[in-house]
Structure formats: C-alpha cells, structure tokens
Amino acid sequence: MVEKQITDNSDAAASSTEKPANFIEEIINGHLSSGRFGQRVHTRFPPEPNGYLHIGHAKSIALNFSLAAKYGGLCNLRFDDTNPSKEEAEYVHSIKDDIKWLGFDWEDREYYASDYFEQLFDWAVKLIKAGHAYVCDLSPEETRTYRGTLSEPGKNSPFRDRSVAENLDLFQRMRQGEFPDGTRVLKAKIDMAHPNFNMRDPVMYRILHAHHHRTGNDWCIYPMYDFTHGQSDSIEEITQSICTLEFENHRPLYDWFCDKLDIHHPQQIEFARLNLTYTVMSKRKFLTLVNEGYVNGWDDPRMPTISGLRRRGYTPESIRKFCEYIGVAKHNSVVDVTILENQIREHLNAIAPRVMTVLRPLKVVIENYPEGQVEELQAINNPEDESAGSRALPFTRELYIDQNDFMEVPVRRYFRLAPGKEVRLRYGYIIKCESVIKSDSGEIVELRCTYDPDTLGKQPTDRKVKGVIHWVSVGHAVDAEIRIYDRLFTTERPDKIAEGQDFRSNINPDSLEIIEHAKAEPSLAKVQSGERFQFERVGYFSVDSDSTVDKPVFNRIASLRDTWAKIAKKS
Ligand code: ATP
Ligand code: MG
Numbered sequence: 001m002v003e004k005q006i007t008d009n010s011d012a013a014a015s016s017t018e019k020p021a022n023f024i025e026e027i028i029n030g031h032l033s034s035g036r037f038g039q040r041v042h043t044r045f046p047p048e049p050n051g052y053l054h055i056g057h058a059k060s061i062a063l064n065f066s067l068a069a070k071y072g073g074l075c076n077l078r079f080d081d082t083n084p085s086k087e088e089a090e091y092v093h094s095i096k097d098d099i100k101w102l103g104f105d106w107e108d109r110e111y112y113a114s115d116y117f118e119q120l121f122d123w124a125v126k127l128i129k130a131g132h133a134y135v136c137d138l139s140p141e142e143t144r145t146y147r148g149t150l151s152e153p154g155k156n157s158p159f160r161d162r163s164v165a166e167n168l169d170l171f172q173r174m175r176q177g178e179f180p181d182g183t184r185v186l187k188a189k190i191d192m193a194h195p196n197f198n199m200r201d202p203v204m205y206r207i208l209h210a211h212h213h214r215t216g217n218d219w220c221i222y223p224m225y226d227f228t229h230g231q232s233d234s235i236e237e238i239t240q241s242i243c244t245l246e247f248e249n250h251r252p253l254y255d256w257f258c259d260k261l262d263i264h265h266p267q268q269i270e271f272a273r274l275n276l277t278y279t280v281m282s283k284r285k286f287l288t289l290v291n292e293g294y295v296n297g298w299d300d301p302r303m304p305t306i307s308g309l310r311r312r313g314y315t316p317e318s319i320r321k322f323c324e325y326i327g328v329a330k331h332n333s334v335v336d337v338t339i340l341e342n343q344i345r346e347h348l349n350a351i352a353p354r355v356m357t358v359l360r361p362l363k364v365v366i367e368n369y370p371e372g373q374v375e376e377l378q379a380i381n382n383p384e385d386e387s388a389g390s391r392a393l394p395f396t397r398e399l400y401i402d403q404n405d406f407m408e409v410p411v412r413r414y415f416r417l418a419p420g421k422e423v424r425l426r427y428g429y430i431i432k433c434e435s436v437i438k439s440d441s442g443e444i445v446e447l448r449c450t451y452d453p454d455t456l457g458k459q460p461t462d463r464k465v466k467g468v469i470h471w472v473s474v475g476h477a478v479d480a481e482i483r484i485y486d487r488l489f490t491t492e493r494p495d496k497i498a499e500g501q502d503f504r505s506n507i508n509p510d511s512l513e514i515i516e517h518a519k520a521e522p523s524l525a526k527v528q529s530g531e532r533f534q535f536e537r538v539g540y541f542s543v544d545s546d547s548t549v550d551k552p553v554f555n556r557i558a559s560l561r562d563t564w565a566k567i568a569k570k571s
Contacts, residue, residue, distance in 0.1 A: 005277070006326065007336040022328050024063070024269055028071060028240060031267065037239040041073030044238050045099070045106075046229065048080045049091035049213070051283030052298040052305045053098045055319065055340070056274040062323035063271070064242055065104040076236055077106035081114045082228045084212040092213070094298070098306035103316045113232045114214045120223045120231060121175070123261050124186060124204055128167045132260050133204060134160055135170040136187045143185070146192070147200050153193035154200045160189060174207055177220045181207050188227075190256065198253045202226055230254030234264045241266040244273040245332065271328045277337045278487040279304045280494055280503050294507055295488070301544075301555050302488045302511050312485065313532050313542025313557035315351075318344040334493065341558050348532060348540045348557065353381045353388060356426060356470040357520040357535040357554075359482055361400040363446045363474065366431060369397040374473075377456075379427045391523055395428055398474035400519045405469040406447060408436060415467035417447070423467040426536060430455040430465050470536045477519035481553040483544065484513040520552065527552050534560075 021029065031037055043064040047057065068075035077099065081087050099106070127133040136159045138146060148154030162170075171186055173179065186205035194200055204227040209220045230253075233241045241254075248270045258265040275281055286303060289295050298305050301312035309319065322343045326335050356379075375395040382388035401417065410418035417423045422432045429451040437446040452460065459465070487508055494506035524533070527543045533554075534540050541554040 005334045005336060007338070019327075023330060024067065024240070024242065024271065024328055025070075027267065027269055028067065031239065032071075036267075040237075040239050041068060041071035042076070042237060042239045043068050043073065043242060044076035044078050044111075044233065044236060046078045046080045046232070046243075047095050048083065048086075048225075049088065049095060050083065050086040051091060051287060052094050052307055054281060054283070054286065054306065055276065055304045055309065055322075056281045057098075058102060058306060058319050059274040059323045059326070060242070060244070061099055061102060061104055062320055063328060066324075067240070067242075073239075074109065075104070075106060076109040076111055076238070078111040078232060078236065079113065080225065080229060080232070081112055081212070081214065082223055082225050084208065084210040084222060087213050089213045094307060098310075101310055101316055102306065102319060109236075111232070111236060112214055113228050114212060116228070116232055116235055117215060117219060117223065119235065120228060123231065123263075124171065124223070124227070125168065127188065127204075127260060128171060128186075129164055130260065131164060131189065133167070133186055133188050134162050135167050135174070135184055136160070136201075137184050140182060143203070147197065148192070150197075156192050157187070157201065160201070171205075174205070174221050175219075177209070179207055181209055183207060186221075188253075188256070190253075196249055196252055198226070198250050199256070202253060226250055226253055227257065230257055230266075230268075231261070231263070233266045234258055234261075237264050238266045241268040243268060243270055245270045245330075246273075270330070272330060272332045274326065275332070275334045276304060276340065277334055277492040278489050278494070279337065280489070285503060288504070289488075292504075294504070301483070302485050311542075311545065312555055313530075313540065314344050315347050315532075318347040321347070337487070345540065345558050345560070348534060350384050351382075352532050352534040352540055354379075354383070354534045354536050355521050355524060356393070356472055357480065357482070357518055357524065357538065357541075358400045358402045358470065358472055358477075359515050359518045359535075359538060360403040361477075361517070361519045362403045362406055362444065364399045364401050364431070364449050364471070365446060366397050366399070366449050366451050367434065368450045371397055373397065374475075377427045393427060393521060394473045394476045395425075396473040396475055399425070399471045400474055400477060401425075401447075401469055401471050403444075405467075406433070406444070408444065416469055417449075417467070422452075422463070422465045423469055424455070424465055426468050426470045428456065428471070429453065430460065470538075472519050472521045474519075476522040478522060478525045479551055480518045480520040480524065481546075481551060482515040482518045482541070482556065483553065484515065484556045486511045486513075518554075520554075524552060532557065 045061050045064045065075045136157045138157055146155045185203045187201045188204055190199045192200050203224050205221045205223055208222050251268045295303055299307035299311045301308055322340050376392035377395050378390050379393045380390050405416045407414055407418050417433050419433050422430050424430050431449045431451045433447050433449050435448045436444055439445050488511050489506045490508045491506045494503045529543050529545045532542045539559045540557040542557050544553040544555050547553045
C-alpha cells in the first residue's frame with residue numbers, strides 16, 4: 001500500500017478551531033444514539049509490558065483517555081501480560097510513570113490480563129464442552145503446514161475430532177504440568193478453509209513452563225493474546241475497543257469467541273498506527289538499540305520513547321497537542337517528525353525563560369572598560385510573557401562570545417564580529433574588534449575590542465550596526481556540559497533498507513555531540529533537573545538528570561528553527 005507522508009500545516013490547523021468528529025467519534029455517536037451500550041463510553045489502553053512506551057503509544061493513550069473524557073466516560077489501564085518470557089515488572093512501572101507524566105489518570109482501574117487467567121481457563125473449558133475447542137498434538141511446524149496458504153485452504157488436524165471427554169482430560173493435564181513445552185496446544189475449532197487465516201483453528205493455549213511476573217509459577221499453560229485480549233475487554237465491559245489496523249483481521253476471531261461464550265461484546269475499532277520520519281517505532285527495535293549500545297538506555301534523549309522525550313525536555317503538553325494535531329485515520333501514513341519538533345518549539349517559545357550560554361567560548365577583552373568594574377544590565381526573561389520579568393546580567397571587561405560569532409575574514413553580508421567591525425552585545429553595548437590574538441599554532445585565542453559607552457539601549461545615529469550576539473562575563477560564567485542531539489537515523493524511512501541490511505545501517509553516527517566546557521550565564525548556577533530554557537540564538541535546552549552541583553548538564557531539546565528544512569532547501 002502507498003503510504004502518504006503528513007507534513008506540517010500548522011496555519012491551517014490554527015484557523016479551524018472546532019474540529020469535525022473523526023471517524024471513531026462518529027461510530028461512538030452512532031452507539032449512543034442506538035443505545036447499544038446504553039449511554040456508556042468505556043475505553044482502555046492495553047499495553048503489553050515488554051518494553052518502554054513510545055510516541056506511537058502516546059497517540060493511543062491520548063486517543064483512549066481523551067475520548068473517555070470527551071464523552072464523560074472512563075478509560076482503564078490494562079496490562080496485556082500473556083507472554084511471561086518477555087515481560088517484566090520494570091516495564092509495568094515505566095509504563096505507569098509515562099502515562100501519568102503525559103497527564104492521564106486511570107484512577108483505580110489498573111487491570112492485568114493475568115488476573116483473568118482463571119476465568120479464561122473456565123471459558124476454554126466451556127468451549128471444549130460445547131465442541132468448539134480441541135487439544136492438538138501437532139508440532140508447531142506441522143501446525144504451520146496444516147494451516148495452508150493464502151491461495152490454498154488448510155487441512156484438518158488429525159486430532160480435531162477428539163471427544164469432549166478426552167479434550168477435557170488432556171487440557172486439565174496440560175494445566176497440571178504433565179507435558180513438556182510445545183507438545184500440545186488447545187485450538188479453537190472453526191474452519192480450516194476460512195479465507196481469514198486467523199480463523200483456521202487458531203491456538204488458544206500453549207504449554208510454557210515459565211515464571212510470570214505476577215502469577216509466578218501458578219501456571220504452565222498460557223492463553224494466547226488472541227484468546228485473551230477480546231475477553232479481557234469483555235470482562236471490563238469496554239464499549240469501544242480501539243486498536244491499530246493490524247488487528248482488523250483478528251476482529252472476526254474476537255467476535256467469534258464473544259459469540260460462542262455469550263459474553264459482553266465490545267465494538268472493536270481500528271485506526272492507523274503512528275509512524276514518524278527519521279525513526280523506527282517498535283519496542284523490539286528499541287530493545288536492539290539499547291542492548292547493542294547504540295543509545296544509552298530506553299530513556300536516551302534520542303529515543304522516541306516517552307521516557308526519552310521526557311529526558312530530552314519535551315513537555316507533556318507538546319506531545320498531547322501533537323497527538324491531537326495528527327488526528328486519527330484509517331490508512332497508514334508516515335508523519336513528518338518536524339510536526340512534533342514544531343509543537344515543542346511552539347510550547348517552549350511561550351514558556352521557556354531566555355538565557356545566554358556560549359557553547360564554544362572565545363574570550364573578548366574590552367580594552368577601554370575599567371578593570372574590576374561590574375555593571376548590571378537588565379535582560380528580559382521572556383518577551384512572550386511579561387509576567388516572567390527580567391534579571392540582571394553582570395557585564396565586565398572580560399567576556400566570552402561564541403567562536404561562530406567572529407570571522408577573521410568575513411564573508412559577504414556577515415553582520416557579526418570581524419576585525420575593525422562592530423556588533424551589539426545582547427542587552428548591552430556595541431563593541432568593535434580592534435585586534436586578534438593568536439596562539440603559536442595560529443589559533444585565534446582572544447579578541448581585543450573597545451566598547452562605545454553611549455550605545456546602551458540605544459542605536460547610534462551616525463552608523464548602522466545590524467548584528468546582535470550573545471555573551472557571558474568571564475568572571476561570572478558557569479561551566480556547563482551541553483549535549484547536542486541530532487536525529488538517530490540519517491534517512492526518512494530507516495525501515496526501508498537494501499537487501500541484506502537492516503535498520504541499523506541507517507543509524508546516524510553523529511547523533512550526539514558533547515560540548516564539555518560551554519559557558520553559561522550565572523543565573524544557571526543552580527538549576528534543577530528538568531528545567532527548560534531557551535539559550536538565546538542557540539536553541540531550547542533542558543537540564544539533564546546527570547547534572548551535578550558543580551556542573552549543570554543541558555540537553556538540546558530542539559534548535560530554534562527547523563535547520564533540516566534549511567539544509568533541504570539549500571541542496
Ligand atoms: P510495538 O510494535 O512497538 O512493540 P505494540 O503494538 O506491540 O508496539 P502494545 O503494548 O501491544 O505494543 O500496544 C499497546 C497499545 O498501543 C495497543 O493498543 C497498540 O495498538 C497501540 N500502539 C502501539 N504502537 C502504536 C503506534 N505506533 N501508533 C498508535 N498506537 C500504537
Ligand atoms: Mg503488541
């Protein structure tokens with residue numbers, strides 16, 4: 001199927017205030033008017049605790065919780081924990097943390113599919129008794145060949161016509177642990193010639209002598225996801241079971257189980273999963289990135305996991321707005337990651353205090369400024385928010401500016417500092433570069449400048465000075481570590497790869513640059529982990545949890561503008 005790419009169109013979004021009902025809301029409206037579930041709307045978010053949540057899950061979380069809120073209904077959190085070999089309590093904790101951080105609340109409705117194991121077992125027995133399920137001794141390999149292909153029907157298992165009594169006996173003994181892993185399964189007796197593969201006698205239970213993170217060693221048979229998910233929704237009296245498109249052709253099977261068991265029957269509704277450019281979106285691939293050391297853990301700020309985005313400095317508001325903006329669709333698409341980046345820029349532009357930090361310091365000595373003098377210059381904290389007030393910046397004879405803001409031989413239309421040229425210091429004076437001091441190896445180590453005392457807060461009338469650069473006072477600067485993150489992959493669709501390669505071949509080797517000795521203004525001496533700032537002219541940054549009292553560490557959340565778009569336009 002052709003996937004279309006969704007790009008940013010914020011202006012259009014901003015002008016339409018009241019969004020029309022999306023297709024899921026239309027279905028819910030239909031249920032409310034027909035009274036199918038009375039006037040109830042009850043959704044759930046059903047993660048499998050086998051990894052950390054990612055931005056794709058955020059879409060599902062936002063959708064389920066927001067729909068419940070919109071209709072005055074409820075949304076459960078349910079862990080679909082049917083696979084003991086891949087699931088861990090660590091993941092349960094992280095999932096709960098992430099959902100709370102996103103701003104959603106399941107109140108006391110925290111459920112586990114494993115809590116339903118006994119009920120599911122009883123239902124399996126009920127299906128056996130009604131002749132709808134049988135114990136099958138085919139090996140996994142044989143089961144595959146018996147299933148047939150897309151063009152050919154499957155074959156009935158030789159064990160399909162076992163008597164109810166024999167099936168009941170074998171199923172009980174499977175539970176008692178009499179048989180080794182993989183020797184027998186319980187299957188639903190449906191139709192081996194069904195055009196939908198999922199209906200060709202699917203496996204309901206398998207033998208697995210494995211420890212489960214909640215039920216311990218109580219069980220050595222485990223229900224398959226397909227025999228658990230729909231019934232769990234039913235037990236919780238979910239009204240709309242919202243899931244991603246891959247489950248569309250599982251729906252007939254879930255419906256079949258609900259019908260045969262004669263239990264509450266939710267309506268499954270499928271929507272397109274979120275894909276983003278420049279990243280992959282699967283727990284399995286993230287696990288590879290973590291285990292093989294491409295990133296420093298699940299919460300590495302380059303990861304599109306919720307914990308990674310949080311550590312990077314994303315706000316929950318920006319992620320919720322992103323989810324709302326992209327909406328829901330019935331066809332798979334790939335969303336331009338710029339849309340996400342623009343959401344955080346927009347939010348931080350409104351709330352982040354402005355500060356000055358020089359990433360690559362170059363020392364400037366102002367020769368006509370008195371030694372030892374400290375002047376307090378007033379700087380506005382946030383031009384977008386008057387209530388944020390202002391702060392004092394110490395101005396002295398010795399300053400740092402960024403190496404990028406000086407060119408010994410300036411290119412055309414270079415408005416920053418150059419020999420004999422003038423530039424304005426942000427919130428301060430106009431300075432002029434008088435001479436350049438170099439080391440023996442020819443490296444520029446210091447600039448000697450003069451300042452014009454008449455230019456504080458006003459433009460000179462006799463000349464035009466266009467450039468404004470940021471700076472910090474040498475004697476007051478705070479030493480800081482800056483981590484500049486870039487995209488984790490070099491291509492828009494890292495999943496699209498040549499024969500014999502995999503997504504790892506598209507990893508960006510330069511996705512992290514560490515600047516160890518940046519110089520920050522003194523107001524950043526006592527920052528708290530998680531605080532966010534705009535470094536003027538540089539970008540948005542957050543304080544990393546690695547920060548110490550002696551040295552703050554900042555993560556770049558986003559550049560001020562979409563620099564990748566600029567690169568794309570140029571080339
Ligand atoms: P992954 O493929 O990353 O392992 P998953 O689908 O196996 O994810 P689950 O824990 O089963 O992960 O997912 C929980 C819920 O989140 C499901 O309802 C699933 O449909 C939804 N979900 C998972 N990935 C996405 C996505 N990319 N976009 C939207 N919803 C998603
Ligand atoms: Mg899954």
